[in-house]
Amino acid sequence: MTPHLMLFFVLAALAVGGAVSLIVASHPIRSALALIVVMVALAGLYLLLGAEFVAAVQIIVYAGAIMVLFVFVIMLLNAGEEERTNVSRLAGTAGIPLAVALAGFLAAAVARSTPVTATGAAAQGAASTRALANLLFREFVYPFELTSFLILVAILGALVLAQREK
């Protein structure tokens, strides 16, 4: 087992464990903390694939900014422990077969995929900061600008909603 593979399994276990405890935890703050663990573990996985910029941005934007807002709102609203309810009938009947099907598809995809090391080496070139910038600002500049326009519209919408009270 190479160190890379060992690191991968550690990070994957962290991500999956974090995701499970995100659902299982009864307190919203604990759930938010579990989500932060998932984000950081994902950043580690990106690092293993040689995508340093994406990894750093993942932590800065998701773990460092968006999750801070989540935690802030949970603290501000003083959200308490969640109450447990019985599992809904729809989730019981439709959820389990769907979960099994998803697991099957994933397993089939993993079984058919090429070894990790080959794709990792290939991704290294495309995922460097410079290559990423070239992709974003040369090849896909119009979709990129359109996305930022969308975000601007969303910000304006939030502003209008917040100002309506006055």
Add this chain to the structure above:
Amino acid sequence: MKELFLQHAFLITTAVKCGLLLFIVLTVLAYLTWFERKMIAHMQSRWGPYRVGPHGLLQPAADGLKFLFKEDPTPAGVDRLVYFLAPALSLALGLTTLAVIPFGPEPIRIFGYETHLGIADLNIGLLVLFAISALGVYGIALGGWASNSKYSLLGGLRSSAQMISYELALTLSVVGVLLLAGSFSLRDIITAQEGRMLWGILPRWNILAGPAPQILGFLCYFVAAVAETNRAPFDLAEAESELVAGFHTEYASFKFAMFFMGEYANMIAVSCLATIMFFGGWISPFPTTPAWAWTYFLPSVLLAGFGLFVIWDGVHYETLFGKLVLPGVGAALCGLGALFALVPPVTSYIQGPFWFLTKVFVFLFIYVWARATLPRLRYDQLMSFGWKLLLPVSIANVVLTSLAILKWGGQ
């Protein structure tokens, strides 16, 4: 021995460097509190710590012992996991930021294996630094929330709102430097600032150099960084006149000390980053021409001069303990100065670290100076300052720098 070392050279040197840096940083943190108390005291015409050791020099040791042995009560109704996690997170993240800082240009050679000063030399060093410090807010916010106290909660809330607001300005203020250097690596950012300008009078540091002097960027960076580290005048998270002690009200003993050390480690990291990005890192402010070769002896002269002053002061000290200890410390400083001056390889080797640490020290002094001088901001002032002034100015700096590079060419 030699083969064994060369086989595992990377692991061994990294472990040794980690241990060494941790030891040095923790000592420096302890003496930074002494320095801060002494400085503020003298700015306010007081003496500051004076009883424990000569000039209060053993005060940090006494404080450390006190933190270790004090009773550590856990308040009722706290979220235990988060309550214990928060101070550990604060300290760990604060210390981790220092791992990516390069302290000097020249590598050390051991058995032919070269290793640089500084633990990790990453090609995305700056981003990693920002990523770690972006996580730093959790220590404070969660500590405030988990304490089950209204003052702590208010402190934690204030701090998270403040850090979200100032992080944007902080990140945008360094974009200008990134555009000039064309790299995220801290080492590359420093080497891009080498050389002289204006007929060799001034160094080509980012704060001065064309095509786009980063004066606006530096001001935005430093103000936002002071706010990010929750220091005066932006220390609303622990405003003692309103919130008792803010987010760490319910923390005692060593857990309080961990918050404290995390904050000081962040101060050091911010000062290092300001040095690296705007003031040329380890690059000397003097030219490298033979006429300026005497500047190589500045570290020794300063050290020996300070050592002589300490000896003179020690001879006149009131207590016998001071009469014995201070001349000894002074003699050690003089000896160090002599070593730096008389052994040529050492003289040239310490130039980089000397200038780096001197600049860092200046920024730490400014931190203390600001705390002694400026009154705390009101909360609405803090928010409007961050969003209405700092953010637009830092965006303007990005635009101006980009235009300047487009017009006059960058690196």
